[in-house]
Amino acid sequence: MSENVPILSARGLVKRYGRVTALDRADFDLYPGEILAVIGDNGAGKSSLIKALSGAVSIDEGDMTLEGRPMRFSSPMEARDAGIETVYQTLALSPALSIADNMFLGREIRKKGPLGSIFKLLDRAEMEKVARQKLSDLGLMTIQNIAQPVETLSGGQRQGVAVARAAAFGSKVIIMDEPTAALGVKESRRVLELILDVKRRGIPIVLISHNMPHVFEVADRIHIHRLGRRLCVIKPKDYSMSDAVAFMTGAKTPPEEAIAA
Amino acid sequence: MTSSVDTAPAARGAQAYEESLEQSDRSLAEFEARHQSALDRIQHFLHGYPTMVPVIVLLVSVLAFGIVAGDRFFSAFNLSLIMQQVSIIGILAAAQSLVILTAGIDLSVAAIMVLMSVIMGNLAVSMGVPTPIALLVGFAGGTAAGALNGLLVTRLKLPPFITTLGTWNIFFALNLWLSGAQSIRSQDIDEQAPILKIFGENFGMFGAQFSYGSVLMVLIFAALWYLLNRTAWGRHVYAVGDDKEAAELAGIRTNRTLVSVYALAGLVCALGAWASIGRVGSVSPQSFYEGNLQSITAVVIGGISLFGGRGSIMGPLIGALIVGVFQSGLRLVGVDVLWQVFAIGWLIIIAVAIDQWIRKVSA
Amino acid sequence: MKRQALIASTALAAALAFAAPSHAQDEQVSACLITKTDINPFFVKMKEGATAKAEELGMELATYAGRVDGDHQTQVQAVETCIASGADGILITASDTKAIVDVVQTARDNGILVIALDTPLEPIDAADATFATDNFKAGELIGQWAAAQLGDEAANAKIAMLDLSPSQPSVDVLRNQGFLQGFGIDLNDENLIGDEEDERIVGNDVTSGNEEGGRRAMENLLQVDPEINVVYTINEPAAAGAYETLRSFGRQDEVIVVSVDGGCPGVQNVQEGIIGATSQQYPLEMAALGIEAIANFARTGETPEPSPGLDFYDTGVQLVTDTPVEGLESISVEEGLELCWG
Numbered sequence: 014m015s016e017n018v019p020i021l022s023a024r025g026l027v028k029r030y031g032r033v034t035a036l037d038r039a040d041f042d043l044y045p046g047e048i049l050a051v052i053g054d055n056g057a058g059k060s061s062l063i064k065a066l067s068g069a070v071s072i073d074e075g076d077m078t079l080e081g082r083p084m085r086f087s088s089p090m091e092a093r094d095a096g097i098e099t100v101y102q103t104l105a106l107s108p109a110l111s112i113a114d115n116m117f118l119g120r121e122i123r124k125k126g127p128l129g130s131i132f133k134l135l136d137r138a139e140m141e142k143v144a145r146q147k148l149s150d151l152g153l154m155t156i157q158n159i160a161q162p163v164e165t166l167s168g169g170q171r172q173g174v175a176v177a178r179a180a181a182f183g184s185k186v187i188i189m190d191e192p193t194a195a196l197g198v199k200e201s202r203r204v205l206e207l208i209l210d211v212k213r214r215g216i217p218i219v220l221i222s223h224n225m226p227h228v229f230e231v232a233d234r235i236h237i238h239r240l241g242r243r244l245c246v247i248k249p250k251d252y253s254m255s256d257a258v259a260f261m262t263g264a265k266t267p268p269e270e271a272i273a274a
Numbered sequence: 275m276t277s278s279v280d281t282a283p284a285a286r287g288a289q290a291y292e293e294s295l296e297q298s299d300r301s302l303a304e305f306e307a308r309h310q311s312a313l314d315r316i317q318h319f320l321h322g323y324p325t326m327v328p329v330i331v332l333l334v335s336v337l338a339f340g341i342v343a344g345d346r347f348f349s350a351f352n353l354s355l356i357m358q359q360v361s362i363i364g365i366l367a368a369a370q371s372l373v374i375l376t377a378g379i380d381l382s383v384a385a386i387m388v389l390m391s392v393i394m395g396n397l398a399v400s401m402g403v404p405t406p407i408a409l410l411v412g413f414a415g416g417t418a419a420g421a422l423n424g425l426l427v428t429r430l431k432l433p434p435f436i437t438t439l440g441t442w443n444i445f446f447a448l449n450l451w452l453s454g455a456q457s458i459r460s461q462d463i464d465e466q467a468p469i470l471k472i473f474g475e476n477f478g479m480f481g482a483q484f485s486y487g488s489v490l491m492v493l494i495f496a497a498l499w500y501l502l503n504r505t506a507w508g509r510h511v512y513a514v515g516d517d518k519e520a521a522e523l524a525g526i527r528t529n530r531t532l533v534s535v536y537a538l539a540g541l542v543c544a545l546g547a548w549a550s551i552g553r554v555g556s557v558s559p560q561s562f563y564e565g566n567l568q569s570i571t572a573v574v575i576g577g578i579s580l581f582g583g584r585g586s587i588m589g590p591l592i593g594a595l596i597v598g599v600f601q602s603g604l605r606l607v608g609v610d611v612l613w614q615v616f617a618i619g620w621l622i623i624i625a626v627a628i629d630q631w632i633r634k635v636s637a
Numbered sequence: 638m639k640r641q642a643l644i645a646s647t648a649l650a651a652a653l654a655f656a657a658p659s660h661a662q663d664e665q666v667s668a669c670l671i672t673k674t675d676i677n678p679f680f681v682k683m684k685e686g687a688t689a690k691a692e693e694l695g696m697e698l699a700t701y702a703g704r705v706d707g708d709h710q711t712q713v714q715a716v717e718t719c720i721a722s723g724a725d726g727i728l729i730t731a732s733d734t735k736a737i738v739d740v741v742q743t744a745r746d747n748g749i750l751v752i753a754l755d756t757p758l759e760p761i762d763a764a765d766a767t768f769a770t771d772n773f774k775a776g777e778l779i780g781q782w783a784a785a786q787l788g789d790e791a792a793n794a795k796i797a798m799l800d801l802s803p804s805q806p807s808v809d810v811l812r813n814q815g816f817l818q819g820f821g822i823d824l825n826d827e828n829l830i831g832d833e834e835d836e837r838i839v840g841n842d843v844t845s846g847n848e849e850g851g852r853r854a855m856e857n858l859l860q861v862d863p864e865i866n867v868v869y870t871i872n873e874p875a876a877a878g879a880y881e882t883l884r885s886f887g888r889q890d891e892v893i894v895v896s897v898d899g900g901c902p903g904v905q906n907v908q909e910g911i912i913g914a915t916s917q918q919y920p921l922e923m924a925a926l927g928i929e930a931i932a933n934f935a936r937t938g939e940t941p942e943p944s945p946g947l948d949f950y951d952t953g954v955q956l957v958t959d960t961p962v963e964g965l966e967s968i969s970v971e972e973g974l975e976l977c978w979g
Contacts, residue, residue, distance in 0.1 A: 346861070457902055460880070554848045558849060562849060
């Protein structure tokens with residue numbers, strides 16, 4: 014996998030907040046078709062890195078490329094339009110709206126002809142059909158009523174809707190921020206399955222998580238962030254969880270080849 | 275609409291996994307079902323159909339007053355008269371609903387309406403401007419006044435309550451300045467610009483007397499229902515009211531949506547201004563001083579949550595009618611005005627309590 | 638145009654809150670005028686009268702007003718400001734006639750002459766003097782007129798009473814009870830609206846004194862009894878609203894509408910037969926007399942005396958109608974239009 018060209022890549026990212034340097038010449042590489050976990054201690058600059066990639070903060074220095082083309086985002090919208098979808102920890106769903114409405118929020122489908130162009134009439138049937146299709150693609154059709162409000166769903170099901178939304182619109186990269194943090198054991202399992210499903214469909218994923226077992230279960234590679242930059246990238250099959258935690262906290266120095274990666 | 279249920283073409287492993295999961299889920303569901311009381315079921319039903327509460331209250335109160343007050347109340351004529359009486363507050367409630375759906379509040383609705391009626395009246399009657407132009411100026415003015423609220427809320431990030439408290443005073447002062455606190459008389463309007471009073475005209479049907487103003491009210495609600503439920507803009511209004519941050523992250527330009535909501539509310543108020551000239555008969559700068567609070571009353575009784583994002587636009591129409599029915603019914607039974615006010619007060623509190631109770635379903 | 642400009646400037650002043658009045662010079666007599674609001678043309682006229690008279694007498698005048706009717710707090714602050722600025726006299730139309738008494742007493746203790754305009758304080762002797770319309774008499778005049786118009790039919794009248802507000806402020810009670818007495822109906826408690834037992838009264842409803850309220854109240858009462866033929870209204874805007882209802886019910890020609898105030902649009906409505914008769918009051922006169930009394934007090938220390946037989950100084954009220962009845966003094970619409978305010 015690492016022989017390929019990275020789909021999303023960053024070099025020398027710097028982000029300062031006043032006198033605090035959150036990102037200190039950080040690098041980042043995501044390859045096609047992989048799940049890359051990003052782990053790091055609190056305050057390591059992990060979330061600044063993710064915000065930079067998803068357009069939520071603009072960086073002070075450095076370069077980012079998507080599919081080899083230079084990119085610079087000033088808002089999450091720009092990142093999204095470029096194909097980088099983010100599933101926020103809060104999910105960014107509107108609880109009172111239906112599943113279909115949520116999936117199409119901000120990119121609704123209108124009826125063809127004057128009904129759509131003049132009266133702006135939504136094509137409900139089409140939106141519901143597509144939404145149902147997307148959900149069943151991801152094996153989420155235990156949700157039966159596409160018109161039910163999102164707030165009536167369980168935490169895992171909501172996560173599913175948010176992921177389906179991210180995966181539905183031809184996105185090139187999906188960033189998932191702590192997708193299992195608020196979930197119970199059973200629901201977490203389903204979300205991990207979901208992440209693997211998305212991967213099977215060929216969309217690379219950046220997974221931010223504190224949960225080491227989850228990270229080791231699904232990630233192809235693990236990006237360890239420390240002191241504002243990428244410390245190393247390891248493969249979960251080569252190292253144990255306690256190694257990863259030791260690298261992360263500075264208790265142990267990673268081997269040269271991992272740093273070079 | 276959703277007749278077929280798709281089955282997931284998932285991987286075998288996942289399917290087996292799901293099967294075992296479904297088993298445990300099912301027992302959980304049964305466990306819940308056994309303990310679900312009738313009250314819980316009502317709560318869930320109302321959560322799905324929040325407008326049912328005001329609809330039931332309206333039907334019950336119409337029936338109750340019909341029994342107690344008899345034909346004088348329960349006649350086509352009296353019921354259509356109630357429609358006329360609530361038409362202006364109903365239109366204001368429509369405007370108010372839009373703003374409340376975004377988790378805001380607009381204290382300036384009535385002030386915008388009265389100011390625009392004064393502008394329309396001054397132009398058409400006192401200054402001899404052709405009535406259609408006077409009306410257009412009023413519509414533009416109402417939209418601009420609403421947009422001003424929206425811009426203050428989004429650009430200066432002021433809370434809607436404070437913003438519209440301020441603009442309420444500003445519009446009220448402008449109203450007094452332009453009108454000199456003096457009404458434009460009905461007879462002068464008839465002479466100079468009868469079109470201003472068109473919504474006061476009635477037409478009879480099955481013994482009822484409908485004013486064009488009450489028809490306008492219903493049309494406004496219908497149009498807003500369409501916008502809110504059948505266009506992307508409407509979905510965005512709900513999303514912004516539900517959770518502004520989430521809506522922003524989901525790709526909605528929330529500030530633009532908010533400004534458009536306030537501006538549309540202002541336009542609806544301007545339509546109300548036209549209707550109010552017909553209803554009141556004159557341009558009356560001192561009428562509807564409490565119109566903002568009455569509109570909020572109708573919205574709340576209509577089951578739209580003050581926390582935003584919840585409730586149907588048709589609720590406030592029902593809410594306004596409930597207030598009208600109570601006032602008319604209590605009056606015909608011979609209850610003093612004081613106790614009418616008392617009853618409306620309790621209606622508001624009960625309506626909000628029910629809203630809170632229904633919302634607990636999702637918690 | 639001039640009036641418009643004046644109102645414009647006063648409304649603008651209201652919008653910009655209250656400009657602090659300059660301190661009184663020692664040799665110049667200074668007065669304060671505190672009105673309920675400066676929305677109502679009645680108070681606008683009052684201010685006009687006070688301003689003109691003060692100018693004529695070379696006095697300094699500061700004017701204050703509450704934001705809305707019932708805005709007591711602003712009036713208290715205004716009185717305190719007047720005390721602090723060393724005014725010689727205060728003219729006040731109190732929003733809360735009981736609660737204002739304390740601060741009025743403080744003013745009087747500071748040697749300031751306090752005259753209640755239009756609305757008596759409670760108790761009435763809490764002010765040095767009261768210059769007011771006799772609202773009871775204003776009601777009585779239109780009651781007598783309506784009864785005389787109906788002649789023998791007055792015994793079978795069906796009367797709608799369109800009052801001001803559920804809180805029954807004194808002006809509301811006085812006009813209402815005056816009308817009923819004038820019409821020949823037995824009053825129960827003279828301080829209470831709606832306790833009469835005469836079957837001729839169809840009902841009471843409130844109007845907030847504006848067109849919208851008048852229209853709604855008239856609709857409500859016509860639902861109670863569609864054969865109403867006499868309508869009492871608290872003021873002329875309410876009467877105009879009531880007339881709209883009567884017109885939409887097709888009953889405008891069979892019903893007598895009477896009112897109180899004598900504002901210019903109201904008198905015009907008498908002219909056009911929309912209102913049968915109205916009792917006209919004179920706010921300009923009221924304020925001008927008040928200013929004169931303050932000037933006199935500053936010069937001689939004399940406080941004004943009440944009218945004979947009354948506990949206040951009656952600034953006059955006249956019936957305006959073009960269909961006068963025998964034994965009831967009235968002025969014509971033409972005269973009324975000359976004297977009207979607003």
